[in-house]
Amino acid sequence: MPVDIGAGQARRTRRGPLSRVMPKIARDPVNGLAEIGMRAGGEVVRLKLGLFRPYLVTHPDHVQHxxxxxxxxxxxxxxxxxxxxxxxxxxxxxxxxxWESSRKILQALFTAKYIASLAGVVAKTVDERVAELEEHARSGSPVDAAHEMAAIVNQSTVRVLFGDRISRRDSERLMSAYHTADAAVTFRLLMPFMPYSLRMPGDRAFMDAVGAVDDVVFPVIRQAKERPGTGEGLDVVSALCRARGPGGEERDDRQIRDxxxxxxxxxxxxxxxxxxxxxxxxxxHPEVAARLYAEIDRVVGTGPVLPSHVPELRYTKMxxxxxxxxHPAGWxxxxxxxxDEIVGGVRVRAGSMVLISPYATHRLEEFWDRPLEFDPERFSPDDQRRRHRYAYFxxxxxxxxxxxQHxxxxxxxLMVASIVSRFRPALLGRGPFTPAPTALLRPRGKVELRLLPVEYAARGSR
Ligand code: HEM
Structure with missing residues (x-):
């Protein structure tokens, strides 16, 4: 399939090397798109995918625009x-x-101060959930990283959002419903032009998952309205129930649910x-792993991990x-x-789609030295200051x-430190771990880990 690139006012159409990446888009949309962005050197690209003709925008100036x-x-x-x-x-x-009304309410809520007020409870929740992995370390049974990371994050997110208003069972139901919805929507995302009057694979599972989410969330909202929380470290559902709409009115359950x-x-x-x-x-990158482990050993020791450790975990953050x-999750x-307007010399037509992809921009040679190499040093404070704000987003x-972000x-x-203060995760299998074509950037294959207890791993490396 041909690819048009509008470049400069002349709106040239290039085929040649770009057209060769189109079969790759079908096979591997994530890297296919990134390759088009890289070959175009940051120019705005018009993709011709049958009737669907979106623009790919990768240059940081254009992304910023x-x-x-x-x-x-x-x-x-x-x-x-x-x-x-x-x-x-x-x-x-x-x-x-x-969106505007929700943004006002949530932006005022998710401040650094508010997040700091939740830190103690989050650290404890994370530590307790990570401790449950001890069983795998004892038995030597492998863990599915995607599943375990999701379970740890789920416990912590549910704690922040719902406080102690929902049971462990309901929080797990929520996680599994989201997971089903995410997998079931893939067909629709890959074929967004299909009419909804036509039943597609996954539609039924998706709607059932939405029903399961609602079954958990609506009763919590009703309970939070009846028994509002107070004081420091207020859960998000309580804060949302107290918030008022733009005209000072109470928000209905549906708005809070959304x-x-x-x-x-x-x-x-x-x-x-x-x-x-x-x-x-x-x-x-064993040299990066060794430095990360050393930092966590020095800062956290044998744990438990505390909020006061976080500012000291500088290399972990890098x-x-x-x-x-x-691997930007929102790729x-x-x-x-x-x-209609002109972006980077190209006329972008009203009603057309514009694709923004941090995955592609983060790989542009024009803005990154050795873009495909994994090197946390890029994020040392001095290097960061020299970068275009929209080269990394x-x-x-x-x-x-x-x-x-806070x-x-x-x-x-907290999660990485809690895991590493207990275990040395060893990867089973070698990948390569290419991205799956889903709404979020997930590894295509299973990432399996064996968890070696820290003392054992240290003895082995002596
Ligand atoms: C690795 C973690 C995360 C990544 C990569 C990420 C990425 C993003 C991106 C790319 C957007 C912009 C979407 C757009 O412009 O259309 C976004 C929006 C948003 N994120 Fe995150 N996010 C992360 C974690 C979180 C967390 C922990 C929260 C919890 C509060 C959160 C809440 C939101 C919200 C509410 C928006 C919508 C903002 C708006 O549209 O006004 N994100 N996120």
């Missing part, structure tokens, strides 16, 4: 978002007035996926930043252009910038 400079011209609407709307509703992950369900979706799978990629990256450069976020940017940079180091 779409996400920030003229963001009102690029809405989160259109066929890519539609399949997810049935789960997420019209809250913080939508657009327009309902925000809770969206924040859970935005927070849990993204963090879990990032932590899943960490282990293959450490396995492939490693996580590099994991998110090469693609589409927008729909409202009006795993958390997006502009009006829809992620609200969870939470992620507290939660994720």
């Amino acid at each position: 779409v996400l920030r400079g003229n963001w009102t011209n690029y809405t989160r609407q259109g066929m890519f978002w539609r399949p997810l709307n049935r789960l997420l509703g019209a809250g913080i992950l939508g657009d327009g007035p309902s 925000d809770l369900v969206s924040v859970y979706a935005a927070a849990s799978e993204t963090t879990a996926t990032t932590l899943t990629w960490l282990w293959p990256d450490l396995d492939a 490693v996580l930043q590099e994991v998110m450069r090469l 693609l976020f589409p927008r729909m252009a409202v009006r 795993p958390f997006g940017g502009g009006a829809h910038q992620c609200l969870g 939470l992620f940079y507290m939660d994720a180091p």
Whole structure:
């Protein structure tokens, strides 16, 4: 299939090498798109995928324009978002007035101060859940990293969102319903142009999963309204029930549900996926792993891990930043252009899709030295200052910038430190771990780990 690239005012059409990557898009959409971005050297590319002709925007200046400079011209609407709307509703992950009202409420809530007030309880929750892995270390049975990371993140996210208002059983039901919904929506995401009057594989499972999520979430909202929490470290559901809409009115259960369900979706799978990629990256770079282990041994010792350890885990943070450069969980976020305009010399037509992909931008040679190499040193404080703000944007940017960064940079180091203070995870199997074509960037194959207790691993390495 041919690919048009508009470059400069001339709007040349290049075929040649670019057309060769199209079969790859079908086989491996994530790397196929990144390759197109790399070959175009950051120019705006128009893809011709049959009737579907989106623009791929990778240059940091252009990304900044779409996400920030003229963001009102690029809405989160259109066929890519539609399949997810049935789960997420019209809250913080939508657009327009309902998004605006949710954004005001949640932005005021997710401050560094608020997250710090939850840190103690999150650290304890994480430590207790990680301790459950001891059994695998004793028996030597392998663990499925994606599953275990999701379970740890789930416990912590549920604690932040719902406090002690839901049972362990319900929190696990929630996790498994999201997982089903995520897998079941793949067909719709890959074929967004298919009409909803046609039943597609996964539709039924998706709607059942949405029902299961609602069965857990609505009763919690009703309970939080009847018995509101008070004081420091208030759970998110209590805070949302207290918040008022733009005219000072009480928000109805559906609005609160949409925000809770969206924040859970935005927070849990993204963090879990990032932590899943960490282990293959450490396995492939033993020198990075050794430095990370040494830092955690020095700061945390044999644990338990505490919130006060987090600011000292500087190298751990750099490693996580590099994991998110090469494997940004939100690898693609589409927008729909409202009006015609020129971006990077190319006319972007009203009504067409614009694809923004941190995965592609994070691999541009024009902005990164040795972009395909894993090197956490890039995130040492001096190097970061020299970078274009939109050369690295795993958390997006502009009006829809992620609200969870404070939470992620507290939660994720606590989890890594809690795991590493107990175990040395050893990867079973060698990959290669290529990305699966799902809404979030997951490894295609299973990432299996054997957990060696720290004392045992230390003896082995002597
Ligand atoms: C590795 C972890 C995470 C990654 C990679 C990530 C990434 C992103 C990205 C790329 C966006 C922008 C989407 C867009 O522009 O369309 C976003 C938005 C958002 N994120 Fe995160 N996120 C992470 C963790 C979290 C956490 C822990 C929370 C919990 C509060 C969270 C809450 C949100 C919310 C509420 C939005 C929507 C903001 C808006 O549209 O106004 N995220 N995230």
